[in-house]
Amino acid sequence: MITLITFAPAFGQPAASPFCVKAIWLLNLSGLPWQREDIADPRKMPKQKLPAIRADGQIIPDSENIRTYLEAQGADFDAGLSDMEKSTSRAFIRMAEEHMYFHIVLDRWGDDTVWPIIRDEYFNAIPKLLRSVVTNKLRKACLQGMDRQGLGRFTPEERLARLEDDLSAIATRLWHGPFLFGERPTAADASVGAMLANMRATPGKTLLKTRIAEDEILCRYIDRCADAMGNPSAAPERLCA
Ligand SMILES: N[C@@H](CCC(=O)N[C@@H](CS)C(=O)NCC(=O)O)C(=O)O
Structure with a gap:
């Protein structure tokens, strides 16, 4: 297994x-x-x-x-998708994993109000007395990486403005069906839906979290993804024989 x-x-x-x-x-x-x-x-x-x-x-x-x-x-x-749809799917996956993801990292590791909650959730195996010392180093390294990547140099407002085009590309596809490529979830939904779900799930009230949580189209989509893919018995159909 x-x-x-x-x-x-x-x-x-x-x-x-x-x-x-x-x-x-x-x-x-x-x-x-x-x-x-x-x-x-x-x-x-x-x-x-x-x-x-x-x-x-x-x-x-x-x-x-x-x-x-x-x-x-x-x-x-991606059963049933045309070659054109598969190439668009590839671009959506890259958008989710190589761009949207870093917004989650900065929201969780970069925001001083969110970080203590993240620290105590992610690193609860480290004894409390040691936790701040160890995790401060990890946090610094993470934020240095984000600074080098570039997005870490943007303010939260600038980041959100940058993300809007991605969100609008997703919403545009969702005008045409419950999932990015129609009636059933495909590989792109597993990437895009997971990023959006994690943006919404970040604790606290960051600009990004609030933006997603208040968007009815995106929230319904996140919930549909979780319903369709979150439970083995809820999968639309068995893909493997
Ligand atoms: N390209 C990888 C990315 C995986 C990834 O970035 N995982 C993060 C958590 S979201 C991780 O394990 N980070 C731990 C670390 O960097 O120490 C994938 O698609 O699986």
């Missing part, structure tokens, strides 16, 4: 990380049997990140590699 190595549930999400939520949703869509193993420290993983799966005696890191593995087992997440 496939074992998903993931961060634990947090803030009402099946995992603290949107990439782990994506992997959970893809696993559910695949219809393959799987179990989860929650860990707090990814340093022993091949890429020092989560998610990863243990399957066929090996550890496969990275949610896209997990998708590839599941497809090799017979899953077809």
